[in-house]
Amino acid sequence: MATEIKVPVLPESVADASVATWHVKVGDSVSRDQNLVDIETDKVVLEVVAPEDGVITSISSPEGETVLAEQVIALLGEAGEAAAPAAAAPAQAQAAQQEQTQQVEGEKVEIKVPVLPESVADATVATWHVQAGEAVSRDQNLVDIETDKVVLEVVAPEDGVLEEILHDEGATVTAEQVIGSLKAGAAPSAPAAKAEEAPAASDESSDALSPSVRRALAENGISAEEASKIKGTGEKGRITKEDVDAYVKSKASAPAKAQSASAPAAVPAGDRSQKRVPMTRLRKTIANRLLDAKNSTAMLTTFNEVNMKPIMDIRKKYKDIFEEKHGVRLGFMSFFTKAVTEALKRYPAINASIDGDDIVYHNFFDVSMAVSTPRGLVTPVLRDADQLGLGEIEKGIRELALKGRDGKLTMDDMTGGNFTITNGGVFGSLISTPIINLPQSAILGMHKIQDRPMAVNGKVEILPMMYLALSYDHRLVDGKESVGFLVTVKELLEDPTRLLLDL
Structure with a gap:
């Protein structure tokens, strides 16, 4: 009987994680307590070890994939068990997931504020990363919720379309308060041409990014479109936090003449503009x-x-x-x-x-x-x-x-x-x-x-x-x-x- 390899329980206030590095592959024999995979959050890197001796029969979550607490990411079979039959396991898991998705397709799913840290009474809606009517994918970061201590990410529980936003940026909210709704499995209301372009950009700029990278992008005000310009140095070309830091530094040290050349068109001479932003x-x-x-x-x-x-x-x-x-x-x-x-x-x-x-x-x-x-x-x-x-x-x-x-x-x-x-x-x-x-x-x-x-x-x-x-x-x-x-x-x-x- 196969043993499930799961994502560990994540630290408080951490919504999701990213599969950082697999140290084994399908068909490898492993021993009890051997480190199988590193799971990265925006706070720590967690090691997932083998609960017993056996053979890796399937890996359902490759490196770079965003995962949730206690999600099954691989199967461990008994020693000597062939890896080939394990192909049925991912298919079975995928079928179960599809069945679950079909059950909720078209249904309205509430988007709620996470449970807040102890001693924190309320929070503020900091940044919505999507707009009403946009298509979203499961585990995509929808909105950042800011307390006076930490920033919490609220992710999409299902594929679908963000139906409505009940609380805009700057609104004060409490734990588990409904701040929006998602229509599960629905098609986006945007034009088809735009819908065709969106998934590719979304895959690269959001879902394929680790939580620490997404946070770094948000802190530096880098949009998904701009993030696609960052050259990734991680495995399979993935963007790392160091890549984001290097991109920000390169922008800051760009030649002043480039800025001055575009300044006359963007800001007329003698312009006395102001910028008003709410306090965090x-x-x-x-x-x-x-x-x-x-x-x-x-x-x-x-x-x-x-x-x-x-x-x-x-x-x-x-x-x-x-x-x-x-x-x-x-x-x-x-x-x-x-x-x-x-x-x-x-x-x-x-x-x-x-x-x-x-x-x-x-x-x-x-x-x-x-x-x-x-x-x-x-x-x-x-x-x-x-x-x-x-x-x-x-x-x-x-x-x-x-x-x-x-x-x-x-x-x-x-x-x-x-x-x-x-x-x-x-x-x-x-x-x-x-x-x-x-x-x-x-x-x-x-x-x-x-x-x-x-x-x-x-x-x-x-x-x-x-x-x-x-x-x-x-x-x-x-x-x-x-x-x-x-x-x-x-x-x-x-x-x-x-x-x-x-x-």
């Missing part, structure tokens, strides 16, 4: 939280400066050895994180928060890292930073930054945090007053390193200096504590040996 949910959430922080806290900022030469000397001396051992480059953030956690131990009020009329003191050290992403500023959390070495901190920060850049941060990554570090220096900021990340009581702002003349032992020296800014809630943190905290961070950074010796 993430941007609205950021705006509301920043306004709440300003209005609901007694926020003050204290400043100091730190000589970065000792840390820069250590990096220069040990950077190659560090990278060879830990597999990650030695940056400034690990030193700052270490210094902050040590200072938090000495000033527990800064590691606390206000809850109503109570003060909650935290005896753990979860540090939020402000990360700039294409969708806005987010603050993922590095857990138990006091228990990590410099190498582990650098790896953790790098992982959070990459997940933020690729839109793969999870709810768990974003939840909690007792203190925040933000680095405006990477953008050239010399000094600023960062805003507290509620319900935390303080935030440390790093800035640009700049050579300045400093008086050292009665002599003037040129040193690489950085201004530090600590914004704090004066309701909980007194001026003496805030200054003491910042001085402690400064002293630990200017004498990094103390960080290693816990002094």
Whole structure:
């Protein structure tokens, strides 16, 4: 009896996946726990292993195909079983699928908002990728639903025609709310000539693309028509996320003269045009939280400066050895994180928060890292930073930054945090007053390193200096504590040996 090979249960908020790589072919003998195929989502790559020894008798989902959770993608027969009869299995599965399609052909199928992540009350219709009357295929992405944390894709449950859109872009919706309807198996209402052209483009620009590629196209505003111009470097010429990134970079670096040549025709001289776009949910959430922080806290900022030469000397001396051992480059953030956690131990009020009329003191050290992403500023959390070495901190920060850049941060990554570090220096900021990340009581702002003349032992020296800014809630943190905290961070950074010796 054949054993079904299925797509694993997908992570929360992931609607579909793509068959990335088959490591076996029909007729191959496999052993228990052998990796058969890689399934790619926009968040992770999942391995599907053989549940027992046997022979691959059929593969019903080739590489590049979009699949759903627990969908059967292959059959595993007993050892010695011939692969030829297995041809009947895909045919049987196909017949069953056709029968199922015929049962619902012409019926109205509701398009619903997915189940939203925990603690998310509602969402926004971000982008409809199809219009009413257009033909769609099963598993084609119809619409993106945006929450203040993640973007969810809603795919077509059947082949058919999108009959109506009940909620346009920008509308606020709730979990499992009906936002449109699909007429299953129906022919499109568009002219026949247009209908004949559409399937070929759809196959290349939507269905054959992995979820991560589709997300990259959407984030960069690349239409299906434009996507067909991207040269794929993946297997069988499929477009990869790297291909999309390269295409976007090539557009940005196109000769300015080409743009100026077309500008007179597109934009008349002296044109004073405006563009109005609605705020994304993430941007609205950021705006509301920043306004709440300003209005609901007694926020003050204290400043100091730190000589970065000792840390820069250590990096220069040990950077190659560090990278060879830990597999990650030695940056400034690990030193700052270490210094902050040590200072938090000495000033527990800064590691606390206000809850109503109570003060909650935290005896753990979860540090939020402000990360700039294409969708806005987010603050993922590095857990138990006091228990990590410099190498582990650098790896953790790098992982959070990459997940933020690729839109793969999870709810768990974003939840909690007792203190925040933000680095405006990477953008050239010399000094600023960062805003507290509620319900935390303080935030440390790093800035640009700049050579300045400093008086050292009665002599003037040129040193690489950085201004530090600590914004704090004066309701909980007194001026003496805030200054003491910042001085402690400064002293630990200017004498990094103390960080290693816990002094």
